[in-house]
């Protein structure tokens with residue numbers, strides 16, 4: 001329900017374009033494919049992903065001897081889902097949570113993408129599921145970041161471990177881990193700084209934080225979630241490339257999907273980066289975070 005209305009912009013724009021194309025062309029020909037290609041790129045699907053998709057579609061059209069564009073509609077959905085999952089068999093997009101002991105989730109991303117908000121939403125959701133959650137305010141760099149996380153912590157009813165602004169993030173995370181352990185918490189969610197102006201420093205800092213987590217909790221971090229803003233389109237893809245390589249990202253939280261008609265970025269991230277989108281942000285409120293469901297997403301685009 002919520003998912004559908006949150007995605008309304010993406011959905012109506014996308015299905016509008018494709019349906020319009022199908023109505024105008026009727027016959028599957030080179031011009032049709034050219035316009036389809038353009039429509040997909042406009043929807044932020046990403047050039048490489050679109051090329052692969054069009055190739056697949058052309059092969060399928062030949063194989064099944066499809067002449068009518070209306071017949072092609074289902075094939076497009078099918079192929080979009082296939083393109084999304086690629087070779088991966090694992091279709092479950094849920095978080096890797098430990099049945100026993102502490103699960104540590106590291107959250108990374110550039111300032112302004114919705115990192116703090118997403119952490120708050122995630123904490124709320126887990127708390128609702130009966131889990132004991134602790135937040136660690138590891139973004140000691142951005143002015144106001146610690147206070148903002150505290151506000152979310154209060155809203156969600158979970159504890160926040162913090163130091164002063166400007167202090168060593170690794171030390172905050174260390175304290176977060178000790179607090180989570182002594183409270184016998186189920187989940188520790190670690191915020192991190194997101195300045196990209198000094199990429200080398202940022203990556204070194206993340207590396208240090210990761211080492212502390214690895215040392216204190218064997219097998220952790222269990223998830224490293226990269227937060228991306230869907231409205232930034234191809235910029236989000238390049239951030240995924242930067243962080244994906246340096247920070248060992250295991251999943252994406254794609255925010256602000258309610259405010260954009262360009263949801264195609266979901267497909268590009270998965271197809272080109274092989275990183276699953278685990279959650280999507282569909283608004284500014286605490287409840288506006290949904291687990292991502294690729295098939296629901298793709299078929300929703302054509303509903």
Ligand code: GDP
Pocket residue numbers: 109110111112113114115116117118194255256257258259280281282283284288
């Ligand atoms: P951070 O700098 O990455 O921690 O970003 P914030 O969490 O402070 O979020 C930046 C802005 O984006 C805030 O105004 C949020 O309310 C807004 N925001 C975050 N997630 C979403 C979302 O899913 N949808 C919408 N519409 N706004 C969002």
